[in-house]
Amino acid sequence: MLVRIVGGHGGVAPGFRATSYLVDGSLLIDAGSVASGLLIDEQIIIDNILISHPHLDHISDLAFLCDNCFGLKRAPFEVYSHKHVKDAIKNHLMNDIIWPDFTKLPDPDNPTIRFNDIEPEKGIKINGFEILPVKVNHPEQALGFVITKKNTTVLFTQDTGPNDRVWEIAKQFKNLKAIFTEVSFPNRLQKVATDSQHHTPQTLYDEIKKMPADIPLFIGHLKPNFQTQLYHEIDQLGCDRITLLGSDDTSYVF
Numbered sequence: 001m002l003v004r005i006v007g008g009h010g011g012v013a014p015g016f017r018a019t020s021y022l023v024d025g026s027l028l029i030d031a032g033s034v035a036s037g038l039l040i041d042e043q044i045i046i047d048n049i050l051i052s053h054p055h056l057d058h059i060s061d062l063a064f065l066c067d068n069c070f071g072l073k074r075a076p077f078e079v080y081s082h083k084h085v086k087d088a089i090k091n092h093l094m095n096d097i098i099w100p101d102f103t104k105l106p107d108p109d110n111p112t113i114r115f116n117d118i119e120p121e122k123g124i125k126i127n128g129f130e131i132l133p134v135k136v137n138h139p140e141q142a143l144g145f146v147i148t149k150k151n152t153t154v155l156f157t158q159d160t161g162p163n164d165r166v167w168e169i170a171k172q173f174k175n176l177k178a179i180f181t182e183v184s185f186p187n188r189l190q191k192v193a194t195d196s197q198h199h200t201p202q203t204l205y206d207e208i209k210k211m212p213a214d215i216p217l218f219i220g221h222l223k224p225n226f227q228t229q230l231y232h233e234i235d236q237l238g239c240d241r242i243t244l245l246g247s248d249d250t251s252y253v254f
Contacts, residue, residue, distance in 0.1 A: 001152045001254045003180070007033030008245030010057060010159075010184045010198075010221035017248045018057035019221060021156065021180070022046070027129060029145060029156055032057045035064035037249060044069050048126050051081040052158035053142035054088035063093060066102040066112045076114040080124065080131070084141040086115040118143070121169075134169055136160035138197045146173060152254050157181040159221060161197040167210040176212055177254040180245075182221035186229045201233040208239060218252070220245035 002024050007017025018032025025042070028034055028049040035043065043065055052058055065077070079086070094101045094113075102112040118124060120135040120143060132146040137160050144157040144166055153173040157166055159182055170176060184198035193200045198221070199207065208217070219242055222230050227246060234242060243252075 001147075001149050001154060001177075002251060003154065003178075003254065004251045005220070005245050005248060006037040007248050008220035008222070008250075009224055009227075009248070010182070011224045012057070013224040015248075016224040016227075018060065019158070020061065023129075023147065023154075024149070026127065027147075030058040030158060031060070031062040031065060033061055033248070035061040035068055040068050040072075044072050046077065047075070048129075049077055049079045050131065050145055051079060051085050051089075052136075052144065052156075053082075053138060053140045054085045054092075055140065055159070058158070059089055059093065062089065062113070063099045066094075066100075070102070070112055071106065073112070076111045078114055078116060078126075080116045080118050080126070082119070082133075082141040082143060083117045086117065088140065090115075132169070134166050136166055137163045146170070148173070148175070151175050152177050154178045154254055155180065159184075159198065161194065161199060162203055162207055164210065167207075167212070170215075171212050176215055178216050178218060178252070179211060180218045180220060181207075183219050183230060183234060184221050184223050184226075186226050186233055189226075201230065201237060204234070205237050205239075208237075208241075215241070216243065217241045218243050218245055222246060 004022040006020040009016045019030045020034045021029040026047045123132045130148040133143045136144045153176045185193040187200050187202045
C-alpha cells in the first residue's frame with residue numbers, strides 16, 4: 001500500500017497544505033488540498049474519496065477537484081461519508097450559491113460526483129480495499145478509517161481528540177502496519193485542543209499507551225503557525241515510533 005501525503009497540515013499557508021492522503025493513486029482520504037497538490041492527470045484517476053468530516057480543511061478542494069475534472073471522467077467520483085457530512089457539503093458548499101452542485105452536473109444521471117452514506121463500524125469494500133469506518137472524538141459525526149488491502153492494514157484516525165474505541169478496534173487487526181493520527185496544538189493551548197477535540201503532544205503521550213504496541217505512528221494535522229513548537233514538544237516525548245508529517249507531498253510504502 002502506497003500512502004502519499006498530498007497535504008498533511010491542519011491549516012493553509014505557503015508551503016503548508018491541508019489534509020489530503022492518497023492511497024495507491026486512486027483512493028483519496030479527505031480533500032483539503034487534492035486540487036492544489038496534484039496534477040490534473042493525477043486527479044482524474046482518483047475513483048473513490050473518503051471524507052472524514054465536513055470541516056473546511058478536509059473538504060475545500062472537492063469544489064476545485066470537480067471543476068478541474070469536469071467532462072474528463074467516464075464515471076463520477078464516488079464519495080463515501082456519513083450522511084451528516086454529505087448534507088453539510090450539499091447545503092453549504094455545493095449548493096449552487098457558493099459553488100455549483102456537481103452532483104447534478106453535467107446531468108443528474110451522469111454527475112461529476114456522487115455521495116454514498118456510510119456508518120461507523122459497518123465495513124465496505126471498494127476496488128480491492130476493505131474499509132471500516134470508526135467513530136472518532138471530533139465534531140460533526142467525524143470518522144476515521146481502517147483500510148486493508150491484501151495483507152496490509154493502515155489506520156487513519158484523521159481529526160480526533162483522546163479516544164478509546166478506535167484503539168480497541170485497531171488491536172483486532174493483526175496485519176496493522178501503520179497508524180496515521182494527529183496533533184494540532186501545543187501543550188499551552190490544551191484548553192483549545194480539548195474544546196475543539198484535537199490532540200496536543202501531552203494528550204498524544206497518553207494516547208500512545210492505548211495503541212497497539214510497536215506500530216509506526218505518523219503524526220499530521222500540525223497547525224502551520226505552531227509547527228516548530230510542535231516539533232520540539234513531540235521530540236520531548238522520546239517516542240522513536242513517531243514520524244511527523246511536516247513536509248507535504250511525501251510518500252510511504254507499507
